[in-house]
Amino acid sequence: MSGRWRFPLCGGIIFLGGNALLRAFLFQRFVEPHALLPLVRASWAGLRMDAAALAWLLLPWMLVSALLPAGLRETKARRLLGNLSFILGSGLFLFLLVVEYFFFDEFNSRFNTVAVDYLLYPHEVFINIHESYPVFPFLTAAVLAGLAAWGLFRRPLDDALRTPCAPGTKGRVFAGYLLGALFLTQTASFQGARWSRDRVLNEVSGNGFYSLVYAAWSRDLEYQAFYRSLSREEAYERTRRLLQEGGARWSADPESIQRSIPGRKSGPRNLVLILVESFGSEFWGSLGAEPGWTPRMDEWAKKGMLFTQLYATGNRTVRGMEGVLASFPPLPGDSIVKRRLSDRVSTLARTLGGQGYETLFLYGGRGLFDGMRSFALRNGYGRFIEQKDFKDPAFATVWGVCDEDLLDRALSEARALHGRGKPFFATVLTVSNHKPYTYPKGRIPEDPDLQARPHAVKYTDHAIGRFLDQASKEDFFKDTLFAVVADHGARVYGKEDIPIHSYEIPMLVVDPKSPSPKRVSTLGSSIDVGPTLLGMLGPGYESVFFGRDLLSVDPKTAFALMHHNRDIGMLRGGRLVVLGLNKTAGFYSLDSKTRLLAPAPKGGADEELEKDAAALFQTADELYTRQRYAVK
Numbered sequence: 001m002s003g004r005w006r007f008p009l010c011g012g013i014i015f016l017g018g019n020a021l022l023r024a025f026l027f028q029r030f031v032e033p034h035a036l037l038p039l040v041r042a043s044w045a046g047l048r049m050d051a052a053a054l055a056w057l058l059l060p061w062m063l064v065s066a067l068l069p070a071g072l073r074e075t076k077a078r079r080l081l082g083n084l085s086f087i088l089g090s091g092l093f094l095f096l097l098v099v100e101y102f103f104f105d106e107f108n109s110r111f112n113t114v115a116v117d118y119l120l121y122p123h124e125v126f127i128n129i130h131e132s133y134p135v136f137p138f139l140t141a142a143v144l145a146g147l148a149a150w151g152l153f154r155r156p157l158d159d160a161l162r163t164p165c166a167p168g169t170k171g172r173v174f175a176g177y178l179l180g181a182l183f184l185t186q187t188a189s190f191q192g193a194r195w196s197r198d199r200v201l202n203e204v205s206g207n208g209f210y211s212l213v214y215a216a217w218s219r220d221l222e223y224q225a226f227y228r229s230l231s232r233e234e235a236y237e238r239t240r241r242l243l244q245e246g247g248a249r250w251s252a253d254p255e256s257i258q259r260s261i262p263g264r265k266s267g268p269r270n271l272v273l274i275l276v277e278s279f280g281s282e283f284w285g286s287l288g289a290e291p292g293w294t295p296r297m298d299e300w301a302k303k304g305m306l307f308t309q310l311y312a313t314g315n316r317t318v319r320g321m322e323g324v325l326a327s328f329p330p331l332p333g334d335s336i337v338k339r340r341l342s343d344r345v346s347t348l349a350r351t352l353g354g355q356g357y358e359t360l361f362l363y364g365g366r367g368l369f370d371g372m373r374s375f376a377l378r379n380g381y382g383r384f385i386e387q388k389d390f391k392d393p394a395f396a397t398v399w400g401v402c403d404e405d406l407l408d409r410a411l412s413e414a415r416a417l418h419g420r421g422k423p424f425f426a427t428v429l430t431v432s433n434h435k436p437y438t439y440p441k442g443r444i445p446e447d448p449d450l451q452a453r454p455h456a457v458k459y460t461d462h463a464i465g466r467f468l469d470q471a472s473k474e475d476f477f478k479d480t481l482f483a484v485v486a487d488h489g490a491r492v493y494g495k496e497d498i499p500i501h502s503y504e505i506p507m508l509v510v511d512p513k514s515p516s517p518k519r520v521s522t523l524g525s526s527i528d529v530g531p532t533l534l535g536m537l538g539p540g541y542e543s544v545f546f547g548r549d550l551l552s553v554d555p556k557t558a559f560a561l562m563h564h565n566r567d568i569g570m571l572r573g574g575r576l577v578v579l580g581l582n583k584t585a586g587f588y589s590l591d592s593k594t595r596l597l598a599p600a601p602k603g604g605a606d607e608e609l610e611k612d613a614a615a616l617f618q619t620a621d622e623l624y625t626r627q628r629y630a631v632k
Contacts, residue, residue: 008061010153012054014090019050019207022097026104026204038196042205045193049207052188055181057209062177083150091146098138099129100208106435107315107491108499109203111212112565114316121369127398132436132451197599199499215565221333221581223621227568228583228614232622238615242559245548251632257619258544258631261531266538268423270480271352272414272471273533274407274464275320277433280312280489281504283457293457296465297484297508305518307507307550311571312488313526314563315502317429318370320487323526325349325427326379327545328629329620330563332581336624337375345629346544348530349380349425355539358382358417358424362410364390364431365400372429381427385409395440400431402439403463411470418476429487433460453490468510481536482510485529500576500590500597503562511536522550523571525560542631546620561616570613575600577609579617585610 023046027039103111118125129135193205229235236255243257251258285292286301287308313323318335322328326347328336336342349359359381367373367386376384386400390409393401400406410428417424432439437456438448444462446455464484471477486505507529524532527547534541535549550558559572569578576588576597587609589600623629 008058010156011061011086011089012058013153014149015054015057015093016047016050018094018097019046022101023204025101027201030104030108031198031201031204038198038201041195042201045195045205046207048184048188049193049205049210052184053207053210053213055177055184059181062174086153087143087146087150089146090149091142091144094145094149095139095142096208098142102133103208104203108200109565110206111208111215113215115212116215117316117318117370124365124369124398128435131398131438223331224618226581226583227332227617228579228585228610229618230611230614234611235615235618235622238612239619242557242612242616243546243548246552248543256544256628257546257623258542261534261541261543261549263540264535264538268479269537270414270418270423270476271357271425271533271537272410272428272480272482273324273348273426274428274430274467274482274484275317275324275487276430276460276464276484277317277487278453278490279433279457279460279484279486279505280502281486281506282490282501283454284506287506293454294461295458296461296468297506300465300468300510301508302517303515304508304510305514305520307509307520307522307524307532309521309523310485310505310507310528311500311503311523311525311560311562312486312505313561315488315491316370317487318372319563320526321372321375321429323547324485324487324529326629327527327530327547328624329527329546329561329617330568331617331621331624332563332566332568338371339624341624341627342375343378344627345379345624346631347379348534349376349427351380351530351534351541351543351631352423352425352537353380353382355541356422358420358422360385360413360417360424360426361429362406362413362426363387363400363429364396364403364406376427385413397431397434397436397438399434403430403432403460404440404443404466406430407463407467411467411474414471414476414480415474418474423479430460430463432463433457457490472512478512480512481533483529483533484508484510485526499564500571501595504595509533509536520550522553522555523558523560524548524550525562527561544623544629544631546616559612561613568613568617570609570616572609572612573605575603575606575609577606577613579610579613 020043023043027042028034031038100111103115107114194202195205196202232255239257240250245261247262249260281287283289283293284297285294286298286306292298313319313330316335318337319330321337322330322335326336326345328345336345353359360383361376361381362385363372365387367384373384373386390401390405393405395402395405406428410426414424414426433456437451437453439456439459441448444455444458446458448455468482471482485507489502489505491502528550529547531543531545531547532550535551559570562569562571567578567580569576571590574590574592576590578586578588580586587600587602587606588597590597
């Protein structure tokens with residue numbers, strides 16, 4: 001081979017070797033049992049993904065090798081730049097392998113949509129990484145590894161570009177390379193890496209660079225072109241039937257889901273909704289967690305209403321906001337919190353604001369992050385309080401002020417709003433239960449310097465319990481409904497294609513007018529939170545929400561919607577249908593005892609489940625893109 005092609009060849013060896021070592025390490029660390037055959041199959045499937053990713057990553061080098069004029073072959077500048085680019089490129093690649101390992105440790109996944117979203121907000125993300133991991137030692141080690149790789153390949157690199165290459169040869173080699181790259185791209189796919197029923201093993205078989213590009217490319221796909229869909233008439237007919245509640249009066253327009261929800265007798269009531277970062281059911285002692293990390297919530301559950309079969313619609317905070325605040329299904333791609341057509345969508349704040357409520361959003365971090373401030377202020381919230389509005393907070397991380405500071409501010413704002421004599425709706429979004437999992441010392445026995453997730457959960461539990469204790473002494477307490485609900489579970493984990501445990505979230509409602517404890521086991525998801533709270537408040541309202549009041553629906557008709565990467569699903573009656581790209585559909589059974597999902601053949605009732613799921617998501621996509629997700 002001509003010397004000038006040895007440069008990309010050496011880089012390719014490092015790329016393939018580094019990914020193979022990472023895959024073997026991930027297999028040893030995260031896959032049980034450590035059998036030889038699964039490792040061989042994962043390595044073979046992974047090699048194809050690695051080669052496809054490498055084909056495009058090497059394209060710039062191949063272009064330089066093909067186009068660099070002969071007169072530049074022997075210059076010192078060329079040699080310096082070539083060696084430097086190899087050292088830095090190798091070091092950066094090896095550093096990214098380390099980053100990918102820690103990402104896998106957190107999410108049991110290769111780089112995915114979460115990684116894409118995080119890249120858009122480097123302030124929070126990069127500082128968080130610096131606070132959570134020994135970044136500089138890893139960077140130093142990566143640079144040294146790059147130097148070692150350069151030393152290992154120094155001779156072939158030094159020979160690169162020295163040997164003349166005839167113009168015709170350059171063209172043939174480069175054309176052959178392009179054909180090979182196209183072939184690899186067309187033959188390597190995620191389906192090829194999904195050869196096992198073990199989701200984690202399939203993720204090990206993948207490639208982080210390939211997954212990252214794929215996630216970025218598919219974030220704004222046209223729904224009906226890629227996902228299962230029905231005729232418009234059937235989609236709306238099914239959606240209206242699925243959203244039917246007792247007493248609801250529907251709009252005469254068959255291509256609308258607007259209906260009038262009848263009210264219940266009640267006086268003006270306030271609502272304080274605490275949306276809690278990563279507060280999954282797996283931590284709650286009152287939901288069977290051992291050990292339980294939520295002693296204060298467990299205490300309040302003894303005098304409140306605890307919803308025990310609720311699922312998050314996704315694994316990002318913007319998914320929680322979209323579901324809880326807008327009662328909107330989790331479409332593939334971005335949440336509507338971040339989409340461009342969200343200037344006027346129906347929300348809990350808009351509904352209550354139209355009934356004379358003062359509306360307020362309190363967030364411990366920067367409102368710029370994920371477009372939270374913009375979404376809130378465009379869709380019903382009168383004020384938005386964020387990190388810059390806190391003077392001299394007691395404690396803060398890169399994600400924002402600690403939960404005690406945030407909830408203290410919420411208490412003072414509620415006191416002031418009550419003094420105006422008007423009902424109010426306050427939404428509080430917490431941040432402490434997030435890496436680096438640090439919090440003020442002395443609040444709980446556990447040491448924050450250990451940076452342990454369960455300890456951060458316990459601190460958040462302490463802060464919310466303290467807030468409810470203080471609020472119970474205020475004049476507004478008796479006229480206020482308090483709701484504590486997780487935005488999503490702690491992390492994605494488990495072997496299942498849809499790791500259902502990761503999506504289990506609690507909701508605790510404290511109603512001073514109904515202090516008797518109650519547990520509600522009706523199946524639901526984040527989209528049902530808003531309608532359920534509106535039902536407890538009592539006023540009638542006009543709705544285009546996709547959620548229903550879990551206290552009034554027939555449990556036999558209950559369902560939960562959820563989103564995982566680019567898949568969307570609907571759970572009903574112990575069966576889950578998953579709609580994927582290229583209009584695929586898969587089916588799973590949920591074991592009532594273990595609460596685990598297992599792939600299952602399509603059953604007799606699954607055709608209706610598949611059509612109902614397609615109808616809900618298709619209708620949601622159409623209403624949003626036509627800017628009709630709003631009450632007329």
